[in-house]
Amino acid sequence: MKKAIITSLTDDxxxxxxxxxxxxxxxxxxxxxxxxxxxxxEFAGIFIVSVPESIEESELKVKLDKDLRGENINIHxxxxxxxxxxxxxxxxxxxxxxxxxxxxxxxxxxxxxxxHNSNVVNLRAVFEGGDNPKENVMIxxxxxxxxxxxxxxxxxxxxxxxxxxxxxxxxxxxxxxxxTKI
Amino acid sequence: xxxxxxxxxxxxxxxxAHLDVRTVTLGISLFDCVSDDLDRFKSNIRRKINFYAxxxxxxxxxxxxKYGIEVVxxxxxxxxxxxxxxxxxxNEMVEIAKTLDEAAEEVxxxxxxxxxxxxxxGMTKSDKALIRSIPEALSSTQRVCASVNVASTREGINMDAxxxxxxxxxxxxxxxxxxxxxxxxxxxVFSNIPPDIPFMAGAYLGVGEPDAVINVGVSGPGVVKNxxxxxxxxxxxxxxxxxxxxxxxTTACKVTRVGELxxxxxxxxxxxxxxxxxxxxxxxxxxxxxxxxxFEALGLESIGLPGSTALLAMxxxxxxxxxxxxxxxxGGLSGAFIPVSEDLNIARAAENGLLSIEKLEAxxxxxxxxxxxVAIPGDTSEEVLAGIIADEMAIGMxxxxxxxxxxxxxxxxxxxxxxxxxxxxxxxxxxxVKNRTGKNNFVKxxxxxxxxxxxxxx
Numbered sequence: 001m002k003k004a005i006i007t008s009l010t011d012d013x014x015x016x017x018x019x020x021x022x023x024x025x026x027x028x029x030x031x032x033x034x035x036x037x038x039x040x041x042e043f044a045g046i047f048i049v050s051v052p053e054s055i056e057e058s059e060l061k062v063k064l065d066k067d068l069r070g071e072n073i074n075i076h077x078x079x080x081x082x083x084x085x086x087x088x089x090x091x092x093x094x095x096x097x098x099x100x101x102x103x104x105x106x107x108x109x110x111x112x113x114x115x116h117n118s119n120v121v122n123l124r125a126v127f128e129g130g131d132n133p134k135e136n137v138m139i140x141x142x143x144x145x146x147x148x149x150x151x152x153x154x155x156x157x158x159x160x161x162x163x164x165x166x167x168x169x170x171x172x173x174x175x176x177x178x179x180t181k182i
Numbered sequence: 183x184x185x186x187x188x189x190x191x192x193x194x195x196x197x198x199a200h201l202d203v204r205t206v207t208l209g210i211s212l213f214d215c216v217s218d219d220l221d222r223f224k225s226n227i228r229r230k231i232n233f234y235a236x237x238x239x240x241x242x243x244x245x246x247x248k249y250g251i252e253v254v255x256x257x258x259x260x261x262x263x264x265x266x267x268x269x270x271x272x273n274e275m276v277e278i279a280k281t282l283d284e285a286a287e288e289v290x291x292x293x294x295x296x297x298x299x300x301x302x303x304g305m306t307k308s309d310k311a312l313i314r315s316i317p318e319a320l321s322s323t324q325r326v327c328a329s330v331n332v333a334s335t336r337e338g339i340n341m342d343a344x345x346x347x348x349x350x351x352x353x354x355x356x357x358x359x360x361x362x363x364x365x366x367x368x369x370x371v372f373s374n375i376p377p378d379i380p381f382m383a384g385a386y387l388g389v390g391e392p393d394a395v396i397n398v399g400v401s402g403p404g405v406v407k408n409x410x411x412x413x414x415x416x417x418x419x420x421x422x423x424x425x426x427x428x429x430x431x432t433t434a435c436k437v438t439r440v441g442e443l444x445x446x447x448x449x450x451x452x453x454x455x456x457x458x459x460x461x462x463x464x465x466x467x468x469x470x471x472x473x474x475x476x477f478e479a480l481g482l483e484s485i486g487l488p489g490s491t492a493l494l495a496m497x498x499x500x501x502x503x504x505x506x507x508x509x510x511x512x513g514g515l516s517g518a519f520i521p522v523s524e525d526l527n528i529a530r531a532a533e534n535g536l537l538s539i540e541k542l543e544a545x546x547x548x549x550x551x552x553x554x555x556v557a558i559p560g561d562t563s564e565e566v567l568a569g570i571i572a573d574e575m576a577i578g579m580x581x582x583x584x585x586x587x588x589x590x591x592x593x594x595x596x597x598x599x600x601x602x603x604x605x606x607x608x609x610x611x612x613x614x615v616k617n618r619t620g621k622n623n624f625v626k627x628x629x630x631x632x633x634x635x636x637x638x639x640x
Contacts, residue, residue, distance in 0.1 A: 058424060091248070096189060124186075150248065169193055172249045173184075178439040179195065180188040182508070 001050040003032070003080040004057055006064070010073040011116040012043035020045060022074075023067040027060055028052040048080060090122070092173040093150075093156065097138045099166035101127040108160055109138060109168075116153040118144040141173065195436060196250070198252035198408050203444045204401035204464050206242050206256040207295075207380035209387035209457065210234050210394050212266040220274050223267060224281040231258065231282075234394045235289040241451045251440055253448075258286060259385035259397070260296035264312040268599070272315045279319035279326045286325040290548065293368075295327040295385035300375070303337040303630070305346075313346050320365040327383035333373035333575035335582045338633040341572065345625060347371045348568035352591060355560065359593035362601040366590040367523075367555060371571050373578030373585045378458050379514040384586060395457040397514065400441030400505075401464040402433075403473045406497075409433045410479045427500045434461060434504030442509045460514025461505030462550060463497070465525035467608035473497075473518055474527020485520070485528055486537030486638040494518060495548035515584060517550025523603060523610035526554050533611035539570070542613075547577050552585040557601040557612045560593040565622035566615060567591065572625055580634055 008020050017036065024031060029049040037047040051060060061077040068075065097109065106125060113120060122139050128135035144150060154170050161168040188257065215226035235258055237278035242253040260266075260282070267278050279297055286294040297319060299309040316328050330347055333339040337451055351371075370384040377388020380399040387395070413421055413429055421429070438461045449456040465473045477485040480493055499518040506512050523526050531537040539556065546552045552574050558567075571587050578585030592601040597614035 094184070096193065135192070136411065137186070139186070169197065170250070171192075171196065174443060175196070175249055175251065175440060176184050176188060176192045178443045179192045179436045180184065182435070182439070 001080070002053065003010055004051045004060065005078050005080045005109075006047045006049060008043075008045045008047070008073055009070070010043050012038050012041055016043050016073075017045065019068060019071060020047070020073065023047055023064050026067060027055065027063050029060070068103045077109045087143070088145045088147070090119075090145045093142050094145055094173050094176055095112065095138075095140040095142060095168065097161075097166045097168045098134060099136060099164065101129055101136050102164055103113055105164060105166075106138065106165065109140070109157070112153070112156045112160060113140070113142055115156065116148050118142045118148060118153065183615045187482065194408075194560065195405055195433075196463040201405050201437060201440065202252045202254050203246070203398060203403050203441050205380050205382075205399040206238070206253050206445060206448050207257045207259050207385055207397045207399065208235055208238050208394065208452070208454075209259045209378070209391055209397060210261075211305050211379060211387060211391065212261040212263075214393075216266055216268075218269040220270065220277060223270075224278060227260075227266075227278075228281055228285045231260070231285040232288060233453070235291065236547055237452065239290040241448055245444060245447045245451070249444060249447075251444055253444060255293070256291050257290075257292050257380070257382060257385065258294045259380070259387045261387050261389070262292065262296060262298040262300055264299035264306070264309045265389065266620045267312075268306065268308040270308065270311060272311045275312050275315035276319045276322065279315070279323050283323035283325050291325070293325050293327055293382040293385075295329065295382050296387060297326050297328040297637075298330060298386040301343045302331055302333045304340065305343060310346075313343075313350055316350050316369060317357050317365065320354055320368050321357040327368045327370075329370040329372055329375060329384045329386055331372040331375040332571075332634075333579050335374060335579050336633055337577055338637075339572060339575045339631040341625060341631060342586075342628045344371070344571050344575065345564070345568050345628060348564045348571060351567060351589060352564055353519070355591045355593050358374045362557075362595070362603060363560070363590045364590045364603055364607075365608050367588065367603050369576070370586045370588050373575040374583060375586075376514055376584055378460075380460050381462065381519075383588060391457070392455055394454040396445055396452065396454060397457040397460065397463060398441050398445030399460045399464065399514065400437055401462060402437040403465050403476055404470045405437055406430055406433050406463065407470075407472075407475045407479045410476065414479070423496065427496050430497060430500035431504035432526075434501040435508040435576070437461070438508035456511070458511045458513030459505065459509040461501060461509070461512060461516050462514070463518040463529070464521060465521065466606055467524055467526055469526060471524045472527045473520060474525050474531060477552060478527065484534065484536045486531045486541050490541065491544050491548055494520070498549045500631050515550040519551050519554060520545060520549060520627070521551070521555040521588070522613070523557060523601070523608040524606060525608070529608060529610045533614055537613070539613050539615060543577070544575060546574065546585055547581065552589045552620040553589060555588050555590070555607065555610065556611045557590045557592050558615050559596045559612055559618055560591050561596075562591045562615050562618040563620070563622075565625050566618050566620065568625040569622045570615070578630070579631075582636070609619050
């Protein structure tokens with residue numbers, strides 16, 4: 001059985017996952033993994049599905065579009081290779097920033113993380129403006145390869161903190177887990 | 183994924199208070215080093231300490247850096263020397279202390295504890311040799327710490343040993359008179375000494391312990407104080423003492439979790455078992471790292487004033503409860519420390535005359551240590567000193583808990599004068615001792631005070 005990854009984007013409303021998953025079922029697809037999120041009022045869903053050998057990806061996209069016609073759901077289908085990205089041994093850290101909103105903040109922080117060959121595995125960023133630093137927050141979960149120097153990444157982040165007047169913390173995830181999860 | 187509240191509360195603890203691991207202490211058994219040849223014994227212990235401890239400092243620093251939590255002190259505890267070095271005489275014991283000092287220096291640790299004897303029921307020849315050697319051993323070394331257990335709930339109080347320790351402490355003070363009796367800051371007299379204390383000066387590795395083991399001392403009075411202050415300053419309803427005790431308990435739990443994480447990582451890297459977490463509030467002479475500040479945060483004008491014993495009872499118990507829940511193996515002293523010279527606010531209370539030795543003694547009934555780092559007048563007589571030690575031992579014996587004394591009769595100085603010990607040991611005003619040069623015929627009877635009725639548990 002081959003696999004495909006399907007992304008969907010639409011206005012959020014009750015029943016939107018039911019619509020997409022029913023269409024997938026009608027096409028003979030079996031859902032393996034789903035992740036969804038809502039930003040502002042937009043729904044975004046990513047489905048990894050197994051697809052019957054008899055159906056081509058292009059054909060699947062046409063079938064889904066047809067079935068969901070009138071629902072204003074933007075569907076994208078991409079074949080998924082079996083092989084997973086090889087991951088180096090790494091440690092998971094949490095990077096948090098608090099401080100005034102500026103254009104280019106996410107780009108600056110993620111560029112610093114990328115320069116140290118570290119991978120962002122989860123990101124939440126909220127910029128509400130206002131004086132409360134807790135209303136302008138970025139929380140990154142990142143995997144830092146064991147071969148990387150954490151101190152040097154930490155120094156890079158500190159210089160960003162100075163430049164953008166942010167408070168930046170980087171801390172091993174196990175510390176948060178140990179303190180908060182018992 | 184962690185939620186935002188979990189992240190904020192953790193960052194508060196990490197960024198706003200002195201959260202660190204106070205000590206990672208590597209216990210090393212010296213029983214397989216025994217020999218009746220002094221040179222061979224010395225070379226055996228040196229080799230063994232080096233074998234286990236050579237990477238201790240480096241690994242602690244690396245793990246501290248990885249987790250952003252500093253391991254402040256790296257230390258070694260060893261089997262009681264009076265047992266491991268049983269064949270040797272007083273002058274040879276001094277030689278052994280010097281070897282321990284060199285071995286500790288070689289591997290870069292600041293203290294090595296276990297120049298110890300366990301004499302609650304009686305003294306062997308080597309116990310006596312070790313105790314007699316303490317003044318010379320500790321004044322001619324930097325890093326060696328001595329502890330002598332003279333009492334226990336099971337065995338009672340060995341008053342001959344108490345008298346001998348009073349004499350030893352006076353001699354040690356005299357030998358380091360130029361440093362305000364500094365050697366005495368490295369001598370602890372115990373009742374019910376635990377075999378796995380990571381904190382100095384009382385650390386030694388007990389007889390029933392493994393060949394090598396990592397014990398961790400977590401601290402964090404600053405964290406507790408901050409949590410209390412922020413709870414009291416929030417706009418919510420003012421918490422009552424039940425709520426405040428709960429807050430201390432949950433904070434102690436969090437702090438202990440961090441300590442255990444670091445300790446287990448160090449043990450894993452060194453390839454030796456993890457022993458216990460000692461969850462104590464251990465202060466340093468730094469602002470924001472004081473147990474005395476917790477008293478002030480909780481509404482007392484100073485530690486030592488009425489209410490102090492009740493407050494300390496609540497604090498000590500909450501710390502134990504939180505820590506016990508956080509860690510599967512809790513040991514050592516586990517509670518709140520009140521070392522006078524090592525805590526800025528406690529030292530200030532002594533200086534202002536708000537903290538007497540009698541009040542300190544009362545407080546030790548409900549906390550985890552004893553009369554710790556208490557500077558007393560240099561002319562306090564041996565028998566009065568023995569009386570103070572015996573009182574403190576009795577508290578431990580009857581209450582089935584650890585108590586200890588670390589008393590410094592500062593040569594040539596009187597009550598109200600200042601004594602300076604330097605570094606972590608801090609400085610303190612000398613506390614008055616009533617009738618300090620008077621007679622004390624009670625202690626001079628010697629012998630053993632029998633064990634209490636509740637020692638008969640079998």
